[in-house]
Amino acid sequence: MPFLNIASYFQAYGIIDFLLPFLLVFTIIFAVLQKVKLFGDDTKKQFNVIIALVMALIFIVPHMTGSYPLGYDPVQVINEALPSISLVAIASVMLLLLLGIFGGDFAKAAMPIIAVAAIIFVVYIFGSTSALNLWQAPNSFFDWWTPALTELLIIILIFGLIVWFITKEPGQGTPGKDIVESFGKLFKKNNE
Numbered sequence: 001m002p003f004l005n006i007a008s009y010f011q012a013y014g015i016i017d018f019l020l021p022f023l024l025v026f027t028i029i030f031a032v033l034q035k036v037k038l039f040g041d042d043t044k045k046q047f048n049v050i051i052a053l054v055m056a057l058i059f060i061v062p063h064m065t066g067s068y069p070l071g072y073d074p075v076q077v078i079n080e081a082l083p084s085i086s087l088v089a090i091a092s093v094m095l096l097l098l099l100g101i102f103g104g105d106f107a108k109a110a111m112p113i114i115a116v117a118a119i120i121f122v123v124y125i126f127g128s129t130s131a132l133n134l135w136q137a138p139n140s141f142f143d144w145w146t147p148a149l150t151e152l153l154i155i156i157l158i159f160g161l162i163v164w165f166i167t168k169e170p171g172q173g174t175p176g177k178d179i180v181e182s183f184g185k186l187f188k189k190n191n192e
Contacts, residue, residue, distance in 0.1 A: 014064070016079065017063065017064070017075060017079070018060055018063075018064060021059070021060055021063075021075045021078055021079070022056050022057070022059075022060045023056075024078070025052075025055065025056040025059045025060070026052045026053060026055075026056035027052075029051070029052040029055050029056065030048055030049060030052035033048040033051060033052060034048055059074060059075070060075065063075040063076070076129075077126065077129050080129040081125050081126050081129050084125045085121075085122055085125055088118055088121045088122060088125070089118070092114050092115075092117075092118045095114055096110075096111065096114060098162075
């Protein structure tokens with residue numbers, strides 16, 4: 001129960017609504033400014049710190065004062081979307097680990113497909129948050145479609161793939177491997 005008390009303190013003192021989103025936005029903007037060198041190679045680090053600080057405060061302060069219009073609060077969108085996006089990131093890494101077990105070349109070729117699927121999921125997650133509500137989940141269209149059914153279908157698909165990889169004959173090629181490899185070549189750098 002001490003962790004529950006800590007979480008309630010975080011909520012009560014604004015750490016979840018102010019500090020965590022502020023640190024996230026500040027860190028991302030500062031890292032991008034450091035990498036891009038927007039103001040030239042000889043730009044001082046202090047300029048990037050001030051720009052990141054101002055942008056993070058501009059992002060957070062209207063949330064704290066309640067100035068954002070209803071349904072357009074980016075802090076609320078981030079707080080609702082990041083747990084699901086973290087789940088997509090973990091699922092992508094686990095899928096790459098599983099594919100790596102069955103062959104490094106196949107895993108490398110499948111990486112672009114996984115990246116595109118992850119991007120699609122991230123866009124879907126951000127759009128389906130209650131703050132934005134750009135589109136609705138499948139269970140809004142089909143009454144019989146429940147989150148439990150979605151989980152069941154994903155589990156059946158994963159176990160089916162694992163059983164297929166284990167039971168396939170050694171000389172048998174992977175169906176669709178050429179498609180995956182040609183799709184992967186689209187994302188390779190042209191160093192040649």
